[in-house]
Amino acid sequence: MxxxxxxxxxxxxxxxxxxxxxxxxxxxxxxxxxxxxxxxxxxxxxxxxxxxxxxxxxxxxxxxxxxxxxxxxxxxxxxxxxxxxxxxxxxxxxxxxxxxxxxxxxxxxxxxxxxxxxxxxxxxxxxxxxxxxxxxxxxxxxxxxxxxxxPVYHDDQEGTAIVVLAGLINAAKVVNKKLTDLKVVINGVGASGLATAELLFKSGIKNIVLVDQKGVINSKETSLNDYQYDLMKRIDLGSDAKTLADAMKGADAFVGLSVGNLVTKEMVESMNQGIVFALSNPIPEIDPELAHEAGAAVIATGSSQHPNQVNNILAFPGLFKGLLENHVDHFSSEMEASVAQGLASMISDPKPEKIVPGVFDKNVVKTVSDAVTNFVKNED
CATH class of the missing domain: 3.40.50.10380 (Malic enzyme, N-terminal domain)
Structure with missing residues (x-):
């Protein structure tokens, strides 16, 4: 330092x-x-x-x-x-x-x-x-x-959502599950959590449970802000789960966008071939080694110290390169999904330790900017 x-x-x-x-x-x-x-x-x-x-x-x-x-x-x-x-x-x-x-x-x-x-x-x-x-x-x-x-872009929202979706696309392949069949638990309902839930929902993942520091949230809660309430009205399946531990039982994927050391070994053990994205920085929701011991099939973090760094660096440089080159005047969730698909396609044969490209892969920026270009052409 x-x-x-x-x-x-x-x-x-x-x-x-x-x-x-x-x-x-x-x-x-x-x-x-x-x-x-x-x-x-x-x-x-x-x-x-x-x-x-x-x-x-x-x-x-x-x-x-x-x-x-x-x-x-x-x-x-x-x-x-x-x-x-x-x-x-x-x-x-x-x-x-x-x-x-x-x-x-x-x-x-x-x-x-x-x-x-x-x-x-x-x-x-x-x-x-x-x-x-x-x-x-x-x-x-x-x-x-x-x-x-x-174009107006909020990296904490759109950038996070893009890289999480890209990672989940390939993680689902590793565990031989359809992306749209996944039960996903998202811990953290701030900017990143809500935007990620929104993009996953629009990409066909309908079983999404959102958890904050008080536990599982639903559309009947009076403490939600307008944006949380609007999302929950559309995605709330009426889960009986009350706590994070309850929600993770039988879940296919956990996406942590919250604080460190929140997830226990027992929680991961209760998952179904668990995909664990512990993305809190600098301390992940669960140590990757502990998640591995608990039987997690795929583990990602936001850190460069571990395999599968799910980081916004994969998205924003190439994204704006594509937006500027194509004179795009707006940004949409459909474009987000196209960029995520482009990133995911860079890994032709996903493995537990390789579901996203590295942040210094020289093809990342071109792949992302090309995804924007192709989206604009198809939109026209």
Whole structure:
């Protein structure tokens, strides 16, 4: 950790802005800046849509956080969340050659947050929301998607859902079960849990049980927020289970999007050829070795220290590369499913220790961006 602190401090972060044009002669100065830019400004003034062709606004993504729900750290404020979105901007550039800029906003009310993003949106080709607490994150994304004509993506929701679905597609093959026949228990009903449940449900998995810190939730509970209630109205099968342990009995898959050390060996033993996705970071819901001892057939974590790293890095760089290249102005659950299928297809012969590609597999970004391209073509 001392080395990490030293590196980040020495470079004042992990990003810098570089130019596309040289400025070493008067002629080059005139082309890059005045008087040349006046001609570009006049062109755009006549047709605002041309800004995306003549300026960086056609290829720049804004990564925006208020630091209210940073993975493993909680509410640490916008400045505290800045290193995370800086790092993601670096990953965009290094992995997919996508230009992104981190923006930390104060924790203002939803409408003020939305209006701030709308007010600066002319500079960007896409909005990547990050580490914003539920339930406000749902309303923020929904309102921005309605107001903007550029894609709006919340990585904690869509990114997580995509990689979990990709992993489950191949995990189901390993245990010789149909994806749509799986009984899936999702622990954690925040942004990641709800979005994952939504995508799994739309992908044909109908037996889904959601669990929070109080136990199994259902549509009759009065403590649910509007987004939880809306989802539960559609997916609630009236499970008799009350606790996480109850829910995991006979379950085919467990998806942990909560906190560490929550699942016991006995819970995994009670599953049906258990698929265990213990994705909490930095501490998984159950140690992979313990899950293996308990008879889990497939185990995945969010960590690079174990096989089957189910991490959003597999999704967002290639996703935005595809969105920008295809000038996509919206993002849908159908596109999420197509990207997940593309990721899953990279593993031709899934094994217990290999259900998703590695985060540094050079084909990941192309596969994901191609999935977006193919989806757009088929949609047309």
């Amino acid at each position: 001392e080395l990490v602190k030293k590196i980040h401090k020495a470079h004042t972060g992990v990003l810098q802005i570089d130019g596309e044009l040289p400025v070493s002669t008067m002629e080059e100065l005139g082309e890059a800046y005045t008087p040349g830019v006046a001609e570009i400004s006049k062109i755009i003034a006549k047709n605002h849509d041309l800004a995306s062709e003549y300026t960086v606004s056609g290829k720049l993504v804004a990564i925006i956080t208020d630091g209210s729900a940073v993975l493993g750290l909680g509410d640490i404020g916008p400045q505290g969340g800045l290193p995370v979105i800086e790092g993601k901007a670096l990953l965009y550039k290094r992995l997919a050659n996508v230009n992104a800029i981190p923006l930390a906003l104060d924790q203002v009310n939803v409408d003020e947050f939305v209006q701030t993003v709308v007010n600066i949106s002319k500079s960007f080709a896409g909005i990547h929301l990050e580490d914003i607490a539920a339930p406000r994150c749902f309303e923020i994304e929904q309102k921005l998607a309605e107001k903007l004509d550029i």
